[in-house]
Amino acid sequence: xxxxxxxxxxxxxxxxxxxxxxxxxxxxxxxxxxxxxxxxxxxxxxxxxxxxxxxxxxxxxxxxxxxxxxxxxxxxxxxxxxxxxxxxxxxxxxxxxxxxxxxxxxxx
Amino acid sequence: xxxxxxxxxxxxxxxxxxxxxxxxxxxxxxxxxxxxxxxxxxxxxxxxxxxxxxxxxxxxxxxxxxxxxxxxxxxxxxxxxxxxxxxxxxxxxxxxxxxxxxxxxxxxxxxxxxxxxxxxxx
Numbered sequence: 001x002x003x004x005x006x007x008x009x010x011x012x013x014x015x016x017x018x019x020x021x022x023x024x025x026x027x028x029x030x031x032x033x034x035x036x037x038x039x040x041x042x043x044x045x046x047x048x049x050x051x052x053x054x055x056x057x058x059x060x061x062x063x064x065x066x067x068x069x070x071x072x073x074x075x076x077x078x079x080x081x082x083x084x085x086x087x088x089x090x091x092x093x094x095x096x097x098x099x100x101x102x103x104x105x106x107x108x
Numbered sequence: 109x110x111x112x113x114x115x116x117x118x119x120x121x122x123x124x125x126x127x128x129x130x131x132x133x134x135x136x137x138x139x140x141x142x143x144x145x146x147x148x149x150x151x152x153x154x155x156x157x158x159x160x161x162x163x164x165x166x167x168x169x170x171x172x173x174x175x176x177x178x179x180x181x182x183x184x185x186x187x188x189x190x191x192x193x194x195x196x197x198x199x200x201x202x203x204x205x206x207x208x209x210x211x212x213x214x215x216x217x218x219x220x221x222x223x224x225x226x227x228x229x230x
Contacts, residue, residue, distance in 0.1 A: 001170065034216035036153075043203055043220040044145075044153065055218060087153055091214040096169040097143075099153040 002026050002090050006100035014108040019075040021103045023088035028068045032092040035064055035073045038102075039084040047086075048073065075105075083107050109134045112142075112204050112221035119227045120194050127190035128224045130204030137185035138162045140210060143217055144178065144189050145203040156202075159187060194228045201225050 003026040013019045023033070031051040036044040046055040048064035051071060061076045075082055088100040115129040130142060144156040157168035159178035166178050179188045189202060202224050205217035 032214070038153075043223055044205075045220075046216060046218045049216040049218075085152075089153075089155075089216065091216055093214065095155075095158070095167045095214065097155045097214055099155065102152045 001096055002029060002092065002098050004088055004090055004098050004100035006086075006088055006103050008103060009101075010104045010106060012106045012108045013075075013078045015080055016077050019078050019082075019105060021073040021075075021086055021105075023066075023071040023073070023100050025069045025071075025090055029090040029092035031067050032090055033064075033066070033071050034089045034091065035062075036087045036089065037082075037084050038087065044087065078105075078107070080107055110206070110208055110219040112206060112219055114202075114204060114221040114224045117225040117227070119229070121230055122194055122196055122228055124194050124228075125190070125192050126194055126226065127188050128202060128226065130187045130189075130221050132185045132187070132206065135208045138182055140206050140208050141215075142178075142180075142187040143205045144176075145205060146172075146200045147203070147223075148200045156189070161185075161187065194226075196228050196230075198226060199228045 005024045007022045033051045035048040038044045052064045063074045065072050085102045085104050087102050091097045111133045113131045138161045141158045143158040146154045156172045159166045161180045164180050177190050204221040206219050207215045207217050
């Protein structure tokens with residue numbers, strides 16, 4: 001099973017600042033990496049797939065990069081509505097798909 | 109528009125059985141995998157497994173194999189997640205999810221149900 005490790009656990013960012021979230025895979029997942037945002041009481045929402053492709057309707061301030069084992073989600077200018085928990089998920093080749101433990105983004 | 113609508117919250121006792129549902133609409137239900145995801149209180153997301161509605165082919169995460177069962181009723185476009193003997197540790201929110209652009213292999217999930225809260229307590 002591929003283990004996904006996210007860092008940091010919590011990130012406090014002021015509105016307008018850049019937020020950088022990291023995700024590391026225990027073995028290569030190529031570009032088969034997605035990012036989700038989850039707000040309290042809501043289902044997860046897909047932000048990024050294929051490591052760098054924004055999902056439909058996702059603002060351009062969200063960007064993803066990386067391949068292999070190291071991935072980054074960047075929020076270029078944090079808005080107040082961007083608070084929540086962000087999860088990475090690998091979907092490489094064979095089950096099981098696995099999630100990282102999440103990074104909580106707090107508005108400073 | 110792809111929609112997944114899940115059944116309502118459940119409160120059960122340890123040892124009881126339970127089946128929760130996920131009804132798909134707005135797409136060809138039998139064409140795409142239904143995934144199940146668990147979220148324990150205050151914790152992260154865990155992939156439980158998936159089922160293909162066309163033939164009920166299943167794939168379970170090793171952590172859940174043998175404790176849960178997936179099933180399908182094609183006639184009503186509904187997927188089910190069931191337990192024969194619940195434990196207190198099954199207390200969690202359970203989501204179903206799909207991707208109608210995914211026909212082979214593993215994929216990300218871009219359509220999610222609203223979640224079903226399962227509480228198991230004596």
